Amino acid sequence: MExxxxxxxxxxxxxxxxxxxxxxxxxxxxxxxxxxQISKNMxxxxxxxxxxxxxxxxxxxxxxxxxxxxINDLEKTLFEIGYPNNDVVTVIHIIKNISYSKGSIPDxxxxxxxxxxxxxxxxxxxxxxxxxAYGGKNNRMxxxxxxxxxxxxxxxxxDKLLKLKDLMNTKEARKIAEKRTAYMVDFLNKFYLEWExxxx
Ligand code: NI
Numbered sequence: 001m002e003x004x005x006x007x008x009x010x011x012x013x014x015x016x017x018x019x020x021x022x023x024x025x026x027x028x029x030x031x032x033x034x035x036x037q038i039s040k041n042m043x044x045x046x047x048x049x050x051x052x053x054x055x056x057x058x059x060x061x062x063x064x065x066x067x068x069x070x071i072n073d074l075e076k077t078l079f080e081i082g083y084p085n086n087d088v089v090t091v092i093h094i095i096k097n098i099s100y101s102k103g104s105i106p107d108x109x110x111x112x113x114x115x116x117x118x119x120x121x122x123x124x125x126x127x128x129x130x131x132x133a134y135g136g137k138n139n140r141m142x143x144x145x146x147x148x149x150x151x152x153x154x155x156x157x158x159d160k161l162l163k164l165k166d167l168m169n170t171k172e173a174r175k176i177a178e179k180r181t182a183y184m185v186d187f188l189n190k191f192y193l194e195w196e197x198x199x200x
């Protein structure tokens with residue numbers, strides 16, 4: 001099992017190692033670790049959870065310009081590594097359905113866990129770092145107090161990140177999310193203080 005999983009890691013690394021919007025290989029690894037942590041003591045297929053967590057962003061439009069090709073490449077790679085048809089179909093089904101933009105709740109517990117694990121990596125200290133990296137890469141300002149379109153990075157906290165804790169599927173993830181959200185709220189308060197020079 002570990003040998004095959006290492007091959008999956010290698011494949012993901014070959015594509016995402018130098019990704020600069022926060023969807024790099026280390027994001028994939030953290031999502032896998034989060035997913036393993038959340039699913040402790042749960043009756044799930046851990047193998048599926050780990051493969052889906054590692055590969056979840058390979059077919060996301062933020063990372064690929066040709067989603068169909070990326071799905072085909074991933075399928076082919078998983079078959080070559082030696083995963084049975086059932087596993088490959090299950091993994092592809094999960095990762096097609098977990099993104100925030102689609103707004104859907106996965107139908108399997110494995111899918112729900114991977115979705116939670118991905119969302120946990122969008123919040124807290126790592127989430128703050130990823131938000132500004134993504135924003136810069138996509139021509140967003142750090143903060144624009146005059147903004148009406150909400151397209152600066154600070155707005156992203158209110159549009160999405162602070163809401164994620166209430167969208168968690170599992171109570172394990174919700175617990176971690178509450179801590180990470182409190183940290184982001186602290187960060188924002190400090191940010192505004194420094195912005196106004198009120199901490200001087
Ligand atoms: Ni992700």
